[in-house]
Amino acid sequence: MALDAKIPHGEMDKKWTDYKGHVKLVNPANKRKLEVIVVGTGLAGASAAASLGELGYKVKAFCFQDSPRRAHSIAAQGGINAAKNYQNDGDSVFRLFYDTVKGGDYRAREANVHRLAEVSTAIIDQCVAQGVPFAREYGGLLSNRSFGGTQVQRTFYAAGQTGQQLLLGAYSALERQVALGNVKMYTRHEMLDVVKIDDKARGIIARDLVSGELESHFGHAVLLCSGGYGNVFYLSTNAMGSNVTAAWKAHKKGAFFGNPCFTQIHPTCIPVSGDHQSKLTLMSESLRNDGRIWVPLKKGDNRNPKDIPENERDYYLERRYPAFGNLVPRDVASRAAKERCDEGYGVGTTKMAVYLDYKDAIIRYGKIEAGKAGNDNISHEEIVALGKKVVEEKYGNLFEMYEKITGENPYETPMRIYPAVHYTMGGLWVDYELQTTVKGLYALGEANFSDHGANRLGASALMQGLADGYFVIPYTLGNYLADEIHTTSISTDHPAFAETKQAVTDRLNTLMNIKGTQTVESFHKRLGKIIWDKCGMARNEQGLKQAIEEVRALKKEFWSDVRIPGEVNAFNLELDKAGRVADLIELGELMCLDALNRNESCGGHFREESQTEDGEAKRDDENYAYVAAWENKGESSWELHKEALNFEIVKPTQRSYK
Amino acid sequence: MEHYHMNLTLKVWRQKNSKEQGKLETYQVKDISSEMSFLEMFDVLNEQLIVEGKEPIAFDHDCREGICGMCSMYINGQAHGPWQQNTTCQLHMRAFKDGDTITVEPWRSKAFPVLKDLVVNRSAFDRIIQAGGYISVNTGNAVDANAIPIDKKDADDAFMAAACIGCGACVATCKNGSAMLFVGAKVSQLALLPQGGPERESRVLNMVAQMDKEGFGNCTNTYACEAECPKGISVSNIARLNSEYLKAGLTTETK
Numbered sequence: 001m002a003l004d005a006k007i008p009h010g011e012m013d014k015k016w017t018d019y020k021g022h023v024k025l026v027n028p029a030n031k032r033k034l035e036v037i038v039v040g041t042g043l044a045g046a047s048a049a050a051s052l053g054e055l056g057y058k059v060k061a062f063c064f065q066d067s068p069r070r071a072h073s074i075a076a077q078g079g080i081n082a083a084k085n086y087q088n089d090g091d092s093v094f095r096l097f098y099d100t101v102k103g104g105d106y107r108a109r110e111a112n113v114h115r116l117a118e119v120s121t122a123i124i125d126q127c128v129a130q131g132v133p134f135a136r137e138y139g140g141l142l143s144n145r146s147f148g149g150t151q152v153q154r155t156f157y158a159a160g161q162t163g164q165q166l167l168l169g170a171y172s173a174l175e176r177q178v179a180l181g182n183v184k185m186y187t188r189h190e191m192l193d194v195v196k197i198d199d200k201a202r203g204i205i206a207r208d209l210v211s212g213e214l215e216s217h218f219g220h221a222v223l224l225c226s227g228g229y230g231n232v233f234y235l236s237t238n239a240m241g242s243n244v245t246a247a248w249k250a251h252k253k254g255a256f257f258g259n260p261c262f263t264q265i266h267p268t269c270i271p272v273s274g275d276h277q278s279k280l281t282l283m284s285e286s287l288r289n290d291g292r293i294w295v296p297l298k299k300g301d302n303r304n305p306k307d308i309p310e311n312e313r314d315y316y317l318e319r320r321y322p323a324f325g326n327l328v329p330r331d332v333a334s335r336a337a338k339e340r341c342d343e344g345y346g347v348g349t350t351k352m353a354v355y356l357d358y359k360d361a362i363i364r365y366g367k368i369e370a371g372k373a374g375n376d377n378i379s380h381e382e383i384v385a386l387g388k389k390v391v392e393e394k395y396g397n398l399f400e401m402y403e404k405i406t407g408e409n410p411y412e413t414p415m416r417i418y419p420a421v422h423y424t425m426g427g428l429w430v431d432y433e434l435q436t437t438v439k440g441l442y443a444l445g446e447a448n449f450s451d452h453g454a455n456r457l458g459a460s461a462l463m464q465g466l467a468d469g470y471f472v473i474p475y476t477l478g479n480y481l482a483d484e485i486h487t488t489s490i491s492t493d494h495p496a497f498a499e500t501k502q503a504v505t506d507r508l509n510t511l512m513n514i515k516g517t518q519t520v521e522s523f524h525k526r527l528g529k530i531i532w533d534k535c536g537m538a539r540n541e542q543g544l545k546q547a548i549e550e551v552r553a554l555k556k557e558f559w560s561d562v563r564i565p566g567e568v569n570a571f572n573l574e575l576d577k578a579g580r581v582a583d584l585i586e587l588g589e590l591m592c593l594d595a596l597n598r599n600e601s602c603g604g605h606f607r608e609e610s611q612t613e614d615g616e617a618k619r620d621d622e623n624y625a626y627v628a629a630w631e632n633k634g635e636s637s638w639e640l641h642k643e644a645l646n647f648e649i650v651k652p653t654q655r656s657y658k
Numbered sequence: 659m660e661h662y663h664m665n666l667t668l669k670v671w672r673q674k675n676s677k678e679q680g681k682l683e684t685y686q687v688k689d690i691s692s693e694m695s696f697l698e699m700f701d702v703l704n705e706q707l708i709v710e711g712k713e714p715i716a717f718d719h720d721c722r723e724g725i726c727g728m729c730s731m732y733i734n735g736q737a738h739g740p741w742q743q744n745t746t747c748q749l750h751m752r753a754f755k756d757g758d759t760i761t762v763e764p765w766r767s768k769a770f771p772v773l774k775d776l777v778v779n780r781s782a783f784d785r786i787i788q789a790g791g792y793i794s795v796n797t798g799n800a801v802d803a804n805a806i807p808i809d810k811k812d813a814d815d816a817f818m819a820a821a822c823i824g825c826g827a828c829v830a831t832c833k834n835g836s837a838m839l840f841v842g843a844k845v846s847q848l849a850l851l852p853q854g855g856p857e858r859e860s861r862v863l864n865m866v867a868q869m870d871k872e873g874f875g876n877c878t879n880t881y882a883c884e885a886e887c888p889k890g891i892s893v894s895n896i897a898r899l900n901s902e903y904l905k906a907g908l909t910t911e912t913k
Contacts, residue, residue: 066780067780067784067824069824072720074721126797126798128853129795131792131793135813140809140810141807164725164823165820172787172791175787176794179788210773274694278695521701565712565713574708
């Protein structure tokens with residue numbers, strides 16, 4: 001099967017307008033007869049379900065949490081990018097497009113990224129209209145801040161809770177459609193398979209997580225908005241329930257998986273403290289705006305950071321990358337931290353941490369405040385007090401969170417941070433219309449692979465989720481459904497539903513009947529360790545080959561020795577988790593296979609065999625300027641398809657932030 | 659920070675499903691690190707129960723960073739435990755000492771029926787939002803974001819109200835099982851913003867009507883909700899709710 005990305009012809013900045021001008025439409029009377037299933041209610045899912053409901057489609061939305069408001073988009077902290085140029089600092093759609101393609105290390109599809117930059121401005125308008133309380137200046141207009149990988153201020157934010165406020169906006173739009181009867185919401189439900197009829201996606205099998213019963217749901221189209229798979233690493237900044245199951249079931253039903261090895265390791269997370277740890281907590285990238293990252297110049301320097309004088313500190317990002325300093329992209333910042341710690345300069349009890357220091361920012365802000373008040377003759381202590389107030393207004397909730405977790409006060413002592421798994425750029429392969437290789441099956445938001453290439457810039461995940469849901473799928477879905485108006489709703493008594501449901505039932509029963517000795521959690525931890533050690537921040541051929549063997553062995557052991565208590569037809573959290581971990585294990589194997597195949601370094605994917613003399617990622621455009629789209633061919637078997645990436649506008653060069 | 663280990667006695671509410679009666683069961687956990695989160699301590703207990711061939715304790719949780727609002731334990735008589743402005747998932751074991759006995763119950767409220775063990779059904783909150791917790795603006799209808807300047811103080815106050823995570827601690831804490839803080843926060847957020855103006859009156863009337871229908875109690879101004887709210891949502895939002903409700907009731911024709 002040849003991959004067709006369906007990129008419209010014409011000039012880059014006209015493609016989307018042109019597409020919208022010629023795309024097929026569905027009239028309102030027909031929309032009422034068309035049913036759409038949306039799996040997941042984060043930014044992509046909630047915005048898609050709400051917008052499609054507004055258009056008049058009959059929507060069914062599913063989430064595994066107890067309310068759509070809890071999807072993990074809620075935890076995004078720093079902000080959302082948009083090419084508004086409100087700051088008059090030279091921003092434009094072109095620059096956002098350019099920064100994103102470059103930031104992704106030239107492994108994203110240009111046409112998708114351009115569209116993303118184009119619709120970014122409408123997202124901010126829509127959110128403000130919904131009552132999303134973005135930060136404002138005293139004149140009443142919106143405030144912006146900087147983020148990594150860019151030199152303009154284009155990030156809109158709501159303190160350190162931007163994701164929460166955007167999600168609550170999308171959630172309220174979704175609940176409004178529920179109230180109007182256009183969307184039916186299924187909470188505490190998990191999709192366990194896609195139903196295909198005549199090669200088209202026609203519905204899903206979902207499990208009611210309270211009763212344990214399986215349900216069949218028909219849809220003329222199915223939208224997967226189920227997020228990323230960072231939990232394959234066990235320890236990540238993802239929520240405990242975040243999983244790959246919906247995307248993985250789609251993959252096994254014919255949807256190709258794109259660039260699975262592209263995962264983002266976020267540079268500023270609270271370091272691991274012990275074996276008991278269940279998840280890692282991110283400290284927003286926005287902290288790199290004002291905070292300075294450093295390690296001691298001397299190896300194994302155990303002094304209190306406050307006692308280490310300026311000339312014995314190594315501000316290594318400022319040293320290595322003077323142009324971008326502490327605001328280099330995430331992949332670069334993460335690797336630089338790893339490099340310092342591997343060389344023995346790390347700090348804290350584990351020595352796997354670096355400092356993020358607010359001392360200078362507090363003094364700088366304090367002096368500005370004193371100056372504003374015309375108060376030149378105040379003491380150092382008073383300046384510090386004024387500066388702390390400013391920092392608190394900007395980052396207060398993040399500082400509080402740090403203190404709760406570590407018991408240390410970051411206003412007084414530099415924070416200790418270390419990189420952690422945060423986001424997955426890889427995901428289901430989709431064409432320009434966000435359709436997977438299965439007709440009628442779409443993937444939106446983090447669940448697809450499309451816009452971020454090999455590295456995502458900060459504040460772009462929220463942008464992509466909402467772009468896909470509010471402004472892309474309402475147009476592109478119509479192009480498919482226009483040809484479906486003659487398809488009357490198919491009864492869930494159809495044999496395809498019965499067969500799929502039976503297969504799901506069998507799998508659940510198999511899991512329950514293993515009655516082994518080891519817990520699901522223990523398998524998940526072991527999987528995470530394999531993937532983190534061998535397919536994490538640095539990868540090499542030997543390690544990846546070993547990892548594949550280890551993951552296969554783990555899979556075998558899981559299916560012969562896992563212990564799941566409780567009953568199958570009841571509320572059973574261990575069974576829910578077992579299904580997810582089983583899918584993550586299979587995905588883990590594919591990730592390693594993809595990382596092994598891609599014998600180049602790009603963005604977050606760092607192959608030790610492919611680096612420049614000063615240790616930067618070295619791309620190989622001649623051999624790897626493609627999207628790796630994997631087709632599942634049965635147990636531990638995949639076929640690689642390549643979508644060549646053609647760069648018409650942003651010509652690939654060695655990325656430099658120096 | 660000094661690290662230490664502790665042995666604890668836990669009394670945890672166990673209930674098979676919404677129909678059967680529940681009771682407190684006693685468990686021992688050993689060698690718990692003061693660096694663990696409270697839920698990580700529960701993970702340890704659950705792993706122990708599974709190995710012993712027993713059913714683990716069901717509890718709601720997801721983000722484990724204090725923002726999704728899913729976790730919901732009533733710990734030693736306090737919603738989300740002893741720390742101020744904190745969720746259960748962000749409570750850490752250094753709040754306890756060796757030999758402590760900790761009692762853990764689900765949210766207790768008529769409007770939040772127990773589904774299993776510590777898991778309750780909070781869908782009443784979603785239905786209250788459905789009754790009017792939104793601004794009716796379809797996708798694509800919006801004007802330029804900076805076309806609506808908003809007084810910074812109003813914007814900041816709206817943000818403070820919007821910080822509610824919908825966990826239900828206010829209801830669980832209130833002796834009347836009132837949801838006034840939750841409803842007041844949403845009504846306030848949208849009443850403070852010009853975008854919320856057109857539906858201001860119908861919104862408060864409809865949301866309060868739904869709140870009553872769900873079986874939440876009334877507010878008798880004890881302010882326990884504010885004291886236990888993990889996000890520090892102020893009771894001034896309840897005052898604003900009352901005033902919005904009164905104004906709407908006086909000026910709105912029958913809806």
